[in-house]
Amino acid sequence: MNHNLLVSLNYFSFRLLGDYRRYGAYYLIPAIWHKGLAEPDFRWDLPVLKRQFNVLEASAVTNQQIEWFTLREADDLDDAKG
Numbered sequence: 262m263n264h265n266l267l268v269s270l271n272y273f274s275f276r277l278l279g280d281y282r283r284y285g286a287y288y289l290i291p292a293i294w295h296k297g298l299a300e301p302d303f304r305w306d307l308p309v310l311k312r313q314f315n316v317l318e319a320s321a322v323t324n325q326q327i328e329w330f331t332l333r334e335a336d337d338l339d340d341a342k343g
Contacts, residue, residue: 281314285312286311287311288308288311289309290309291304292304307331
């Protein structure tokens with residue numbers, strides 16, 4: 262992993278955790294990362310207000326969780342692209 266990416270991730274992590282402690286909530290912005298793209302396609306039109314901070318692996322998300330809709334949409338888009 263390159264150094265600049267690590268610095269960016271550390272900054273983001275500290276900022277997210279600090280803001281979460283301050284406000285007790287955060288917005289989760291779904292993103293779809295298609296094969297071959299350098300950056301994900303952020304879905305700013307679908308923010309999810311979160312009041313708990315949880316880290317989930319995509320393979321562990323079930324259709325009973327709110328995060329499911331973004332995974333399902335990503336699969337649908339990948340299928341449509343062929």
